[in-house]
Amino acid sequence: MDRYQFETKLWEQGFQRVMGLDEVGRGCLCGPVVAAGVILKPCSRISKDVADSKSIDEKTRIRLREEIKEKALFWTVQKCSPGEIDEINILKASIRAMMRCSEEVGAEPDYLLVDGNRFTSSVIPHSCIVKGDDKSVSIASASILAKVHRDQLMRKLHKEYPHFGWETNVGYPTKEHFEGLKNHGYTKHHRKSFKLRTEKVYKESNS
CATH class of the missing domain: 1.10.10 (Arc Repressor Mutant, subunit A)
Known part of the structure; x- marks a missing residue:
């Protein structure tokens, strides 16, 4: 599978700051929903092990997280609290957390690749990709950052x-x-x- 297919097309069209967005924790009973946004350098390459975070063992996820942070043009991790989830529902909270990634100071994405089939209206052009965390390298990178962050947070709370x-x-x-x-x-x-x-x-x- 060519996980660069979406990014390559966008880079060829002149987009320079393509941000992959993903979230983790939607199905949990507690804790925040955590989203991450990753912008890779145009035409760059990252470890071929980068894929859907759920398909990778924890040791590999932690190793890849460090590589992603080091090689990315920009990355961020954001969240919505349990209180926000209760107030606006989990779907809207998931989208809000991803929007916070795109709006983070210094991000300035010019295109968003969003995991799943739902997003919100945005002045930034975007595409929703079902199972994008296994089809897009930048979404997969975001899924790894989000999962490692959230898992470590919950283990600390334990x-x-x-x-x-x-x-x-x-x-x-x-x-x-x-x-x-x-x-x-x-x-x-x-x-x-x-x-x-x-x-x-x-x-x-x-x-």
């Missing part, structure tokens, strides 16, 4: 809230996560608009 298995499930719905919710209640990091299967509120002194 040290404060050890009852939900966040060190392994990173906030996704698992048997252990639901057991923790049932026994200890939901925390300030949980998305109250999601089906948490409990009305109990977590007591911070438990942690």
Whole structure:
């Protein structure tokens, strides 16, 4: 698969700051939804291992993250909090987090490649690409940055809230996560608009 197909066409058309956008954490019960934006140097090449972050083991993702940061023309990681998710819904929050990437100081993208089939109106021309995290090198790069960032964040939170298995499930719905919710209640990091299967509120002194 030529993961440079979209970028190459745009570079040939004269676009110089093509930003790939992706997000992670939409299906989680807690934590923020995290998006990343990556602009690669026109006609540059990056490791052939760069692909959909879900298809790469963690050790490789961490290695690739450093290469992406080093070689990218620009990169950024942004998020929307659980409170924002509850207020505007997860789809809109995911799009908002990606928009924050495109609007970050210094980004100045002239074209956006967006993973998925939904985005928002923007003065910046864009294309939505279904399964773009495996078809576009810049979207794949964004998926890696976003996933590594979010996984590390959730594992850090696990040290404060050890009852939900966040060190392994990173906030996704698992048997252990639901057991923790049932026994200890939901925390300030949980998305109250999601089906948490409990009305109990977590007591911070438990942690």
